[in-house]
Amino acid sequence: MAKKLFAFVMILFSTYSMAAIPVHQAHSEKQNLYIDSGVFVGGRDHGPLTLLNVRHSIKGKIERLVFDLGQKAPADGVERPGFFHISIQSQPQRIVMEFENVTEAKVTTGQIEKLFLKSPYLSKVALLQDFFHKDLTLEFPLRGPAQIEVFELVSTGKPGRIVVDVTSP
Numbered sequence: 001m002a003k004k005l006f007a008f009v010m011i012l013f014s015t016y017s018m019a020a021i022p023v024h025q026a027h028s029e030k031q032n033l034y035i036d037s038g039v040f041v042g043g044r045d046h047g048p049l050t051l052l053n054v055r056h057s058i059k060g061k062i063e064r065l066v067f068d069l070g071q072k073a074p075a076d077g078v079e080r081p082g083f084f085h086i087s088i089q090s091q092p093q094r095i096v097m098e099f100e101n102v103t104e105a106k107v108t109t110g111q112i113e114k115l116f117l118k119s120p121y122l123s124k125v126a127l128l129q130d131f132f133h134k135d136l137t138l139e140f141p142l143r144g145p146a147q148i149e150v151f152e153l154v155s156t157g158k159p160g161r162i163v164v165d166v167t168s169p
Contacts, residue, residue: 021087026150026162033149036169037090040150043083043100043160046071051105051136052159056115063121063166069099070159081160086150093142095122095164102136105129112138121146121166145169 022035026042052068069081083100109127116122121143128137147169153161 024150026084026086026152028152028154030151030163030165031149034147034165034167035088035149036145036147037088039085039087040148041083041085042150042152042162043081045101046080046082046160048101048103048134049082049099049160051099051102051107054107054112054115056119058118058120061167063119065164065166066153067097067099067162067164068159069102069162079154079156079158079160081152081162084162086148086162086164088146088148090145093144093146095140095142095146095148095166097138097140097162097164099136099138099162101134103131103134105136116140119143121168 022038024033024035024038024040026040049069050071052070054068055066057064067081081099082102085098087096088094089096105127109125112125112127116125122140123143124141126139128139130137145168146166149165151163153163155161
């Protein structure tokens with residue numbers, strides 16, 4: 001619990017604004033609830049997880065990022081992803097994704113960067129693995145103002161999936 005509180009406080013104080021930061025629960029389906037500042041939280045505890053895959057698509061003005069989180073063997077899927085915090089910040093303009101208890105990644109920073117070369121919203125990616133706390137953080141600097149919506153995709157026998165839709169305000 002202390003680790004989760006610490007992560008939330010770090011997100012809270014990583015912005016330069018002293019105003020309250022809105023926190024939203026990620027739903028299990030798309031709601032068309034876009035925010036330009038704040039945090040989406042979701043998931044549940046599964047024990048150690050692996051970032052299995054990252055997918056990316058662009059349809060019209062919406063850029064979609066999908067993160068598969070599960071056990072090392074894809075057949076050992078989980079219904080919901082592990083705990084996560086995804087924030088969008090204006091100073092500096094970026095999206096920060098924190099995945100709790102993700103002990104390894106089957107994709108590299110280079111592989112993720114290749115996915116986003118033609119991104120209209122994201123300029124690059126930094127993948128930071130904290131082996132001590134067993135957390136994985138991805139930071140996506142933004143090219144300009146943007147809004148995000150975050151939701152979970154839940155399917156029995158499949159890895160937990162976190163979907164981040166990015167669009168212009």
